[in-house]
Amino acid sequence: MDTKGIKPPRAPQTANRWVWIVLGAILIIFILGRLFSSATDDGFAVGDKIGLVRIEGPIFSSRSYVNQIDKLLERSDVKALLVRVESPGGSVAPSQEIYQKLRSARDDKPVVISMGSVAASGGYYLALGGSRIVANPGSITGSIGVIMEYPVAAELLEKVGLSFETVKSGRLKDSGSPSREPTDADRQYFQSVVDDLHRQFVAAVAQERGLELSEAERLATGQVYTGRQALAESLIDSLGTFEDALNLAADLGNVSGKPKTVQIKSGRLSLLDLLLGEEEPLGKTWFDIMPVYRWRGEWND
Numbered sequence: 001m002d003t004k005g006i007k008p009p010r011a012p013q014t015a016n017r018w019v020w021i022v023l024g025a026i027l028i029i030f031i032l033g034r035l036f037s038s039a040t041d042d043g044f045a046v047g048d049k050i051g052l053v054r055i056e057g058p059i060f061s062s063r064s065y066v067n068q069i070d071k072l073l074e075r076s077d078v079k080a081l082l083v084r085v086e087s088p089g090g091s092v093a094p095s096q097e098i099y100q101k102l103r104s105a106r107d108d109k110p111v112v113i114s115m116g117s118v119a120a121s122g123g124y125y126l127a128l129g130g131s132r133i134v135a136n137p138g139s140i141t142g143s144i145g146v147i148m149e150y151p152v153a154a155e156l157l158e159k160v161g162l163s164f165e166t167v168k169s170g171r172l173k174d175s176g177s178p179s180r181e182p183t184d185a186d187r188q189y190f191q192s193v194v195d196d197l198h199r200q201f202v203a204a205v206a207q208e209r210g211l212e213l214s215e216a217e218r219l220a221t222g223q224v225y226t227g228r229q230a231l232a233e234s235l236i237d238s239l240g241t242f243e244d245a246l247n248l249a250a251d252l253g254n255v256s257g258k259p260k261t262v263q264i265k266s267g268r269l270s271l272l273d274l275l276l277g278e279e280e281p282l283g284k285t286w287f288d289i290m291p292v293y294r295w296r297g298e299w300n301d
Helices: 012-035 063-074 090-106 122-127 154-159 184-209 213-218 227-232 242-252 271-276
Strands: 049-055 079-086 112-122 130-134 140-142 223-225 261-263 279-282 292-294 298-300
Touching: 049 242, 063 079, 063 090, 063 261, 079 090, 079 122, 079 242, 090 112, 090 122, 090 184, 112 122, 122 140, 130 227, 130 242, 130 271, 140 227, 140 271, 154 242, 184 213
Parallel strands: 049 079, 049 261, 079 112, 112 130, 112 140, 261 279
Antiparallel strands: 140 223, 292 298
């Protein structure tokens, strides 16, 4: 057969080389764009920055937030922390852990709390760990209190003819069971738990806000306050927007010029996240996330 004029197939090495050239060009364009960007959330820009932590939604775990704070504290270019709170509260222990972490962090770097639409109950508890607390006049905060509730379905179960046989080792082990009516001992038991948690909350308010314990107790009825009411009661430090809180963090951290922020995102980022987003992966560098392309179409992650 005459093979004259037929070109041999391109070697895999040539195609592979072009793939690396394209990826390299994308990387260079991306880094240059980040370096000269004027965006506020700019983890790749040179110079001093403000570490931004966003606490949003109900608080049932502290792990992600604590990890973010630790990573930001490790960075020499982060001169202050700004914590944006948009939370109605949640479990006591996670709120306490975030509060303690922020309280410890402020010994190294200024910590400014920015309250959004709501920062109440556990959201206010953790805010006590900041160096300064800033809220909008219409922010909902406070709700200094503890609540515990559980369903009682004994009457319903009786109507449908369903009962439970309970074997226990202690008289209070089945307290809170929906299958029976609560006793006076149950109520006293749970009330003692709630009261102790409440005392811990009130003590933190009194300590962090410079209030007499009796004054903190007066405010700790479980009611919410607007930002303006909270300022009048010394529960916060000033009224202002997120931008005001950002500028305050920059002042406290001695950051000159327009303040830039950097966030730590927990979990794994895709290449698209890195190209379009403004967050850095928790515990990962850009090159840890960047997949390596190999000939034969394999992606080595």
